[in-house]
Amino acid sequence: MLSPTEAKRILEAALLSAQEPVPLAELRRLFDGEFGAEALRRLLDELRAEWAGRAVELVQLAGGWRFQTRRELLPFLERLHPEKPPRYSRAVLETLAIIAYRQPVTRGDIEEIRGVSVSSQILQTLEGRGWIEVVGHRETPGRPALYATTTRFLDDLGLRSLQELPPLEEVARTLELETAPAPPAGNQPLETRPAGVGE
């Protein structure tokens, strides 16, 4: 029988040595079923509290738990590595936003919202990063691919689910838009974010 302290040290070692976020189910395997999911979650919360104030923090993400450096230390770390990682272009970011908030969407949907054609390179960039993937095809002529964001996307942005995406900002109220013609059927993006997509 392990003491909570011993169990926490084991969790700590497993998480510190993991390359990717470790899901709770996998962490349970460390203990041969000795701890239930609830007990384990409590231990993880305690562990997170123990690391408070350190350079490294334990965070919970869509894909599990991960230790990572604190963001406020970045300016100092950057002094060691002055070359900054390249930022994504506006086109890539806007495409990503549309997929994240309106998923699943086709390339046509994205082009409709952005008002310009979306190059394959943009989608390849996001696919290559492992942030988006094809989750199906719309049963319309050409069977266009439907894109959605991945768990890795949530993990890499520090999110537990799509619910945690920054809320969409309404810049102008759309009160007077009630006279708007009915939007074209089938292609209308959902106004609400899909619930529970980021399991």
Added chain:
Amino acid sequence: MASAAPLARIYGEPLAELPDDLYIPPDALEVMLEAFQGPLDLLLYLIRRQNMNILDIPMAPLTRQYLEYVELMRARNLELAAEYLVMAAILMEIKSRMLLPRPATPEPEEGDPRAELVRRLLEYEKMKLAAHRLDALPQLGRDVFAIAVRVERESAARLPEVRMHDLVEAWRRLLHRARLRAHHTVLREPLSVREHMSHILRRLGTHRVLEFAELFDPARGVAVLVVTFLALLELARERLIEISQSDPRAPIYVRIAHAQSH
């Protein structure tokens, strides 16, 4: 041109026309124009810059300004996406529909001709802001870094495990092999041709003459027979023995060679 959007603001004052002597680096305008993500982005820029009410867009000035920008891009030989021209057509169509007298009782189908454009502008603007917000989130590999403590796992996992039992087993096998080899060496020594040559010479020294068959001991195995035979041939070649046979079916005799033949 007076009502056109100011080109810039200097100390808060709108600047409607470029001073004649102002030098604009040739690439500056291109950079600015290319920064637009498309016609919607350009329209939003025009609308927001002038604080136009997006829900009640003044179509005439907006269309004119839009066309001015498009013309500017065209004149500068910028790669002008077809979408810009499509949007120009849409704007002009909306503008003309706005000019039509509106029926006293508007049909339910007949809405504000700007509505679809406004819907698209708002949706695009929402996504544009969302993109900004997404970009502001801490990003793995850019703002935060995953911890991956280098663990022994890498090397430890790849080294095979050795248990006491394996060692004992290995030692036993080694001993067994050694025993085999020991046996082998015992055989190899007598097998050596040189040694058999000496052995034969010693026997001939005491017996003077021996029958060929007497020199062989089949009980010691084929290998010894072969080596003995080789030793005999070698002795004969070195003229240390004489092998003689009186006729094809007679027994073969072996004797020490005479000293004078040396």
